[in-house]
Amino acid sequence: MQNKRPFRMTPQRAAIYAEVQNAERHLTAGEIFERVRRKYPTIAYGTVYRTLHLLAEHGLIQEYTFGDQAALFDRRTDRHDHVQCAICGELLDVEVPIALLARQVAEEQTGYIIYDHQTVFTGICPSCQDKQAAGQERVKATTGNS
Amino acid sequence: MQNKRPFRMTPQRAAIYAEVQNAERHLTAGEIFERVRRKYPTIAYGTVYRTLHLLAEHGLIQEYTFGDQAALFDRRTDRHDHVQCAICGELLDVEVPIALLARQVAEEQTGYIIYDHQTVFTGICPSCQDKQAAGQERVKATTGNS
DNA sequence: GTCTATGCAAAACGTTTGCAGATAT
DNA sequence: ATATCTGCAAACGTTTTGCATAGAC
Numbered sequence: 001m002q003n004k005r006p007f008r009m010t011p012q013r014a015a016i017y018a019e020v021q022n023a024e025r026h027l028t029a030g031e032i033f034e035r036v037r038r039k040y041p042t043i044a045y046g047t048v049y050r051t052l053h054l055l056a057e058h059g060l061i062q063e064y065t066f067g068d069q070a071a072l073f074d075r076r077t078d079r080h081d082h083v084q085c086a087i088c089g090e091l092l093d094v095e096v097p098i099a100l101l102a103r104q105v106a107e108e109q110t111g112y113i114i115y116d117h118q119t120v121f122t123g124i125c126p127s128c129q130d131k132q133a134a135g136q137e138r139v140k141a142t143t144g145n146s
Numbered sequence: 147m148q149n150k151r152p153f154r155m156t157p158q159r160a161a162i163y164a165e166v167q168n169a170e171r172h173l174t175a176g177e178i179f180e181r182v183r184r185k186y187p188t189i190a191y192g193t194v195y196r197t198l199h200l201l202a203e204h205g206l207i208q209e210y211t212f213g214d215q216a217a218l219f220d221r222r223t224d225r226h227d228h229v230q231c232a233i234c235g236e237l238l239d240v241e242v243p244i245a246l247l248a249r250q251v252a253e254e255q256t257g258y259i260i261y262d263h264q265t266v267f268t269g270i271c272p273s274c275q276d277k278q279a280a281g282q283e284r285v286k287a288t289t290g291n292s
Numbered sequence: 293g294t295c296t297a298t299g300c301a302a303a304a305c306g307t308t309t310g311c312a313g314a315t316a317t
Numbered sequence: 318a319t320a321t322c323t324g325c326a327a328a329c330g331t332t333t334t335g336c337a338t339a340g341a342c
Contacts, residue, residue, distance in 0.1 A: 114269035123260035190324045
């Protein structure tokens with residue numbers, strides 16, 4: 001099922017892979033490009049994209065696209081879901097064990113053979129909840145509203 | 147919560163809305179543009195995009211982006227999930243009633259307040275299952291494999 | 293010597309935007 | 318009159334691609 005053509009782990013590719021592994025969060029290709037460029041100032045955008053897709057094809061990283069934003073790359077290679085804050089955009093991993101039940105329902109309804117799924121929860125993160133609460137206080141303190 | 151600035155239902159906007167309503171499946175902005183252009187040959191891409199976003203803001207249609215493909219517009223305005231065929235790309239609506247349980251789990255794990263979610267199931271549609279089966283037959287009939 | 297990878301630059305793609313003229317209230 | 322809407326064209330951000338050079342096996 002996987003592309004088994006031999007591929008070389010060149011220094012550039014290793015650096016790109018390392019950035020994904022060491023990232024504190026999911027990064028866009030552009031962010032990875034910027035970070036890798038610190039060590040390889042001549043690296044090209046095209047190389048970064050080609051490498052990220054190569055790594056994803058070989059199952060070493062995962063690529064996600066949420067909404068109309070730039071694609072994000074994830075060091076995790078196992079299936080998991082995400083929550084995203086509608087205000088600040090923060091994106092977190094989350095484990096929601098509903099796979100079997102949900103897939104069965106989907107298969108029965110459609111006749112498809114389902115082998116994967118992805119859920120994105122949208123909400124408000126704790127930090128933005130606090131900011132909202134503070135905002136409400138401020139509104140109450142001044143006037144009703146205009 | 148909704149933009150209540152008055153907006154005019156111009157002939158162009160009505161035509162765009164009608165195409166989304168009458169579509170046999172989810173359409174991209176480009177497809178909607180092509181279809182509306184049959185009646186309004188001078189309509190501009192920009193008008194189509196602006197109108198689709200306007201309609202979505204007012205809750206008259208919904209916009210989805212899956213993977214890195216172009217955004218799709220849906221006449222349905224209620225929450226529902228989707229299955230997509232990994233081979234032919236067909237995209238279908240599906241109803242998977244796991245909302246409350248899944249959201250609770252996500253909220254507990256992250257501290258977020260969740261108010262929406264979207265699941266995309268990936269699999270193989272009945273038609274592509276048949277084609278695959280036929281392909282397997284052909285392979286067996288000729289040789290083991292090269 | 294042959295195949296693969298890189299850098300560069302241009303192009304492709306979907307989408308958004310500034311603006312002047314047209315249209316509606 | 319005043320505000321909104323349209324068409325046009327240019328710009329935008331992301332991603333892909335062609336090609337010549339460089340490097341690995």
